[in-house]
Amino acid sequence: MGAVENALDNKEHRLPGEAVDILKSLATNWGDVLDPNELQVIRLKGAMTNQVFQIKWPTKTEDVSRKVLVRIYGEGVEVFFDRDDEIRTFEFMSKHGQGPRLLGRFPNGRIEEFIHARTLSASDLLDPEISALIASKMKEFHDLDMPGPKNVYLWERLRNWIRVAKSLSLPEEAEAFCLDKIEEEIPILEKEFSRxxxxxxxxxxxxxxGNIMIDEETNSITIIDYEYASYNPVAFDIANHFCEMAADYHTETPHILDFSKYPGLEERQRFVRIYLSYSGNEPSDDEVELLLQDVEKYTLVSHLFWGLWGIISEHVNEIDFAYIEYARQRFQQYWSRRPALLGSVGASSESVTDGSCAT
Known part of the structure; x- marks a missing residue:
């Protein structure tokens, strides 16, 4: 998950020595930095997987600074994704003008080009004009021809994560979150959704x-942070985006979700129609409705995905975030929405389908 908002922090020692060496070398090569050793380190808030810093140097041009981004990988988060795959994705996206350039790598992180654009806020996702730009950009992203096998990775990832979550959890925690029942749900969802x-x-x-940026001069959208990126049903990605409208990670209680902000039917229809129109062909009402139905069902998978992420993160990540409470809300939403979206398909007990399992 991404990072926005900053708080000044000039403590260079927060950065690994290898990173500082690369930064000073970059600044020296640029030639317009007043003093490569005089770097400002600004911690960016809101990241929940990595630590992210903006680095600034004054230049010979008054009121102009050189900036880069330093990303220090969170410890233990390799359970969520393959870092080598993520770097390959990052480099591919850079070459195709889809994101920041990679400027340097060190053992536990990397240095990226600083994009001169604004990171979106929670309220931006509810803005119809910005939402339309995101819909088009998401279709462009989905159409990228990424090298390698184009197999759906979602179900394998969920099976891995449930195993890890169960292995890390105390018995009472696993029981409270019904992890055994969730493990039974995954093949049911896979069978039902794999059409x-x-x-x-x-x-x-x-x-x-926090992973979406906008250049307000050109109205261009950039999607950043590709740690979880993979081939999947596009309906899952859209569903995940809709679910994120319930979140605001920059409040006093960043883990609290407000699902009353989940987009209404007209908003979802507008987003999906713009998404399907990106290639230049006007979609039929039936095409829009079919994708909308799939998106709604995949919200269930999104809830399981990030619920399991929350449980695992509680055990492996030291970032200050109420991961367990976040997971509780995602599972609660799963069980409460399941009857309406799946009916009695694979339901194992009344206590599960009435939403009480994760309370």
Missing amino acids: AYQCIGFCHNDSQY
């Missing part, structure tokens, strides 16, 4: 507002 007609594309899988 021949569904569209598979290269998905971001974490399209929350």
